[in-house]
Amino acid sequence: MTSVPGRRSSTFTRLLRHGFTHPAAAERLLDLPEMAPVRADSVLLDALGAAADPDLALRGLVRLVEAQQPDERQVLLDTLISAKPLRDRLLGVLGASEALGDHLARHPHDWQALVMYESADLHPGVEDFERGLAEATDPVSLRVAYRRCLLSIAARDVCGTTDVAQTAAELADLATATLRAALAIARTDAPEDAAACRLAVIAMGKCGGHELNYVSDVDVIFVGEPASESVEEAAAVKAATRLASHLMRICSETTVEGAIWPVDANLRPEGRNGPLVRTLSSHLAYYQRWAKTWEFQALLKARPVAGDPELGAEYVDAVSPLVWQAAERENFVPDVQKMRRRVVDNIPAAHIDRELKLGPGGLRDVEFAVQLLQLVHGRTDPALRSGSTLEALRALAAGGYVGRADAAQLDVAYRFLRSMEHRIQLYRLRRTHLVPEGEEDLRRLGRSLGLRADPVAELDKEWRRHGSVVRRLHEKLFYRPLLDAVAQLAPGETRLSTQAARQRLEALGYADPAAALRHLEALSSGVSRKAAIQRTLLPVLLGWFADSADPDAGLLGFRQVSDALGKTPWYLRLLRDEGAAAENLARVLSAGRLAPDLLLRAPEAVALLGDPEGLRPRSRDHLEQEVLAAVGRADDAEAAVASARAVRRRELFRTAAADLIGSYGTEENPAGHDPGTLVDRVGNAVTDLNAATIAGALRAVVRERWGDELPTRFAVIGMGRFGGHELSYGSDADVLFVHEPREGGDEQGAAQAAATVVAEMRRLLQLPSSDPPLLIDADLRPEGRNGPLVRTLASYAAYYRRWSLVWESQALLRAEPMAGDEELAARFIELADPLRYPEDGLGEEEVREIRRLKARMETERLPRGADPTLHTKLGRGGLSDVEWTVQLLQMRHGWSEPGLRTTRTRTALAAARDAGLLSPEDAEILDDAWVLATRVRNGVMLVRGRAGDTFPSEAKELAAVGRYLGYGQGHVGEMVDEYRRATRRARAVVERLFYGS
Structure with a gap:
């Protein structure tokens, strides 16, 4: 058939439609006389078009047909036309592998290996491949027989008869048969060594x-022993070394038929x-004394495949215990992680x-993550001891060590990436893991994976998608903090037998x-997935609980949270998989009463502990938006x-958890955060x-009583620690209420409305509930408790102009x-x-x-029997001492020093230092004492669940406060001494700066 110049023939058009990228060249090939039956058969053309690379398949078919004798050629073509299975297999291979096309051109009879499969032959094993290699007596014939077997594996692969895992297993079985055949040839060539x-x-x-x-290196280890007692060990090892070397040459050397691998x-x-060959005892001596972490990781896949089966079994039996002890080595997990990064x-x-x-995001990411999990958890769970990545991944999911969804995603991604790798290597049978760059190569690769609409674009999209999944899950699993903690447990500690658990407790x-x-x-207890995950978590959690003053409370809290969230699917998955969630929860539950109490009222807040941003404080605008939306x-x-109070409870837990975790320290920051930073946060x-909560209460009251607008303008002014942004967890909110009648409004009605708002807000915020109350204290208002709760702005102005005392001006320093x-x-x-500055x-x-008022407060308000050296608020060098000293400086110099015009103690102290109003040393002493006293108050609240201004008297509570402040077990005395020392130094500064002594 010859094309008419300027016009496309129907065959040309059809070839183009079937995916031929060079239809003119294909048409010329089909015009060859020997290809006439193919050109005339539409089924054959359709089959060629279904190949990964139709042009490549046609070229390979032409070469195969031309290599046949005339009578054989007709048999081949007749069989192709009549037998769909052969047609699919042969053209599928020819369209995917140029190298196997070359093999068929050199060995034109080998196509007959694809003619028929019995059902038993669809997934052949080692023995089947051994029969296929049985006639090979030298390296050349072994290569030919190997390629013939490889042809059948590739045919099953490209036709979808086997999946990627089955194909990989068949390739391993073929390698096993090939190693046995090569060893047989080596033994035949050197019978003395074999004996x-x-x-x-x-x-x-x-x-x-x-x-x-x-195409891959076949990694092996050789073990040799004397054949009998009459043979010396050294002689036996030399003989075994010669056999092993000969075996390697047979497989590795290039001949006219190429190399095997x-x-x-x-x-x-x-x-x-x-040495290439060692005795079993020599291997064991090395592994017990000198082996590195990666060598045990490599032994995870060790399997006897050729030679003496009893000796191979002895080797595996001997090294297996060492493999499953490897995770107990010092720095095992970090070493494996570093090795992956080096790669x-x-x-x-x-x-x-x-x-x-x-x-x-590549194959090695999946393999390393799975192997690391196997080595850590496989010590006590034999179900994980598989050399196959996908089998081990399934076992990890079944045992609860990996989430089902994560395992499923990794499985799919790994299969896709391995399929890509297989098809890339199959093309020229070359060892490569690089995705090709050429358009034609990418097109063939995409079509071989079933991507037909736009093979190149679809391939890139799928590859990137699966790679992204692998990269994300590798980071999640491979760098899981819990993994290193589990690895550090002694072998008996990873299983919670009653006796071992009691002794450990x-x-x-x-x-x-x-x-x-x-x-x-x-x-x-039990066989549920939940129980399996708990068995993984608990040994580690027990240690974290123990790193606190009250391990029993931590474990009890964990049980209570687990019971409350027992049917919530994400809870245990969060602890197992997400960052430092498990350690964070252990720290929070064992550090005192406040955070666990808040958590148990809303256990779903545990999710905050697994989110990297979950412990970051939210802005006031964000909080106010959420509260007002809820209202x-x-x-x-x-x-x-x-x-609004429920939001406050959750956010108090967020703040308390962040404080505790920051105080304990993390893997990245073992010393914990700077105390001043924690206090400010x-x-x-x-x-x-x-x-935000007060804003929500205000909106709720106004909406219910007046709708959209209160009949008077109304504002809440923060005072004291509230205005100074220095509240602790249980602090009251000191406030002033101010209002102003709207233009043309009724002043008396406005006053009544404002008073009603104040009373109702205070009532609603203190109603008994499971949420912590918010107490509003207005005692800093003009005339104190004897004055009205709310005044107009004009009333405040009149009062301050005529009656204000100096302490009231001082109180306004915190107004915000x-x-x-x-x-x-x-x-x-x-x-x-003008009043405060x-x-x-x-x-x-x-x-x-001011000095007189301060001295009177020290005398009258310090609780009877309280130790003045340990009272954080009114005691020597405590909060009051530092704050009054700073406030005196603010009132004296605030008008001329803008930096002093702040409601915050530490900010004002730094500004006074920068202005030269006190020395840097004095400023540091006062700041350290103020921060320490504030942290003690915060610690007492966290530990006891109620506020206190002095150290607890109960030993366990005192130890818990010490742990919060960074003092380990047995160092409580140092904590108290350090507090006294810091506040004594601060008091000396206060005596000079405040009292002028």
């Missing part, structure tokens, strides 16, 4: 794991520098984006081992304020939270708007500024009055 020794060939790597590639023995002890670092920059095996310092055992039994959804004021977070009408609040601050500073009489 002198026992030689076992141990497959490693992918061959050992039954997951071999089409390199046999690589570099995983042996000492690698290339070590990535050594990839050439030009290849990293195309590296399918070693690059980020006693050793860890649990005060009631019997009760703890009951908790452990309740959490981990807007409620049916009435009580429900609205209950919703708590103060700011609780202040913003209380401000918190909720309500912003413009009204800003005008109140304008009113307050007087233009002429303070006169001597005013200074004496």
